[in-house]
Amino acid sequence: MKKIYLDNNATTPLHPDVLEAMLPCYKEFFGNPSSVHQFGRGVKMKMEEAREKVARLMGAETSEIVFVSGGSESDNFAIKGTVFQHDPKSAHIITCQIEHPAVLQTCKGLEKQGYPVTYLPVDANGSVNPADVEKAIRPETRIISIHHANNEVGTIQPIEEIARIAREKGVLFHTDAVQSFGKLPVDVKKMGVDLLSVSAHKLNGPKGVGALFIKKGIKKMMPLIGGGHHERSRRAGTENVAGIVGFGKACEIASSHLGEEAARLTVLRDKLYKNLSEKISHTTLNGHPTNRLPTTLNMGFEFVEGESLLINLDLKGVAVSTGSACSSGSLEPSHVLMAMGIPHEKIHGSLRFSFGYGNTEEDVELLTEILPPIVAKIREISPLWEG
Ligand SMILES: Cc1ncc(COP(=O)(O)O)c(C=O)c1O
Incomplete structure (x- = not known):
């Protein structure tokens, strides 16, 4: 794996x-x-x-x-x-x-x-x-x-x-x-x-x-x-x-490849967002649509718990985060997403994907295959999900 x-x-x-x-x-x-x-x-x-x-x-x-x-x-x-x-x-x-x-x-x-x-x-x-x-x-x-x-x-x-x-x-x-x-x-x-x-x-x-x-x-x-x-x-x-x-x-x-690496990661970041939002319904982008770090994609998946997504992804060898590392482990909703006015239920279904120099296009493709069935499976058992 x-x-x-x-x-x-x-x-x-x-x-x-x-x-x-x-x-x-x-x-x-x-x-x-x-x-x-x-x-x-x-x-x-x-x-x-x-x-x-x-x-x-x-x-x-x-x-x-x-x-x-x-x-x-x-x-x-x-x-x-x-x-x-x-x-x-x-x-x-x-x-x-x-x-x-x-x-x-x-x-x-x-x-x-x-x-x-x-x-x-x-x-x-x-x-x-x-x-x-x-x-x-x-x-x-x-x-x-x-x-x-x-x-x-x-x-x-x-x-x-x-x-x-x-x-x-x-x-x-x-x-x-x-x-x-x-x-x-x-x-x-x-x-x-x-x-x-x-x-x-x-x-x-x-x-x-x-x-x-x-x-x-x-x-x-x-x-x-x-x-x-x-x-x-x-x-x-x-x-x-x-x-x-x-x-x-x-x-x-970092200084030897700053601009190129930022451009490369921006492509990966945006590709993952496009793929996931096409394959999974009821998603949102958290954060500024353009004026954002090339490394960071934070997405909300309605009718699922971010923690369940994180654990299921972890079982497949994928490491992501539900908030900052410092606050994960606590069930407090993210103070960042709260300050942005995002409702609690959406905050609880949010994941952060953050890219770095080891990530490639293949990672994006693999995650695009791995995540949609996980979301579908969790939604199926959600009493709020009406498909
Ligand atoms: C914005 C920001 N400030 C400060 C810190 C703390 O840095 P360190 O882990 O080196 O103490 C972090 C770490 O996550 C961070 O993301």
């Missing part, structure tokens, strides 16, 4: 060249990058080469990259690092209702500590309206955090416009680009962002490493982890050198 992995928004397989690049860091390059001797210096050089590659893929300078443990830490650092320098009452935060839990739960926690937070709504496609951002800004707003692209439905946000509004009002702007980095062009200058979060394991790099871009000139960021003077005193702790080197390699690979 051929295994088909269509859950690349949860995580991606490690690229073999990334592993190759990492292996020496577990062998001869074992030194501490902070050590002055040659063991340390050799490792430091490898780490700085990786920093260069990560910076290049987002149009940043190397001094603007802080390595952290992943997307979640990066989001936490951006938001808490900004507001912790202020008295809670004087540090208002603006975000949106469909952020990843790394942002949403961080904001909810801060709210409990007295920081006021505005959670902006989204429209039926999952888009934030920049005019809403502008209206929500108060004199005490310290940070606006709106993700670049959504992990569940793939909708891409009007980042440049939001960044412009933030800049005009003198408010820091953070974007979580964990899902878009390495898949869409990400250019911190063009986007006009102050802080940007990325994570290696979403672009065929290793797990447990990510970065926060901090625009030059932003001096005041409270470190979340105190200790030594690593990462220009922004984040203490001996760096995850192998992870960082792997992250650099993953960025280099």
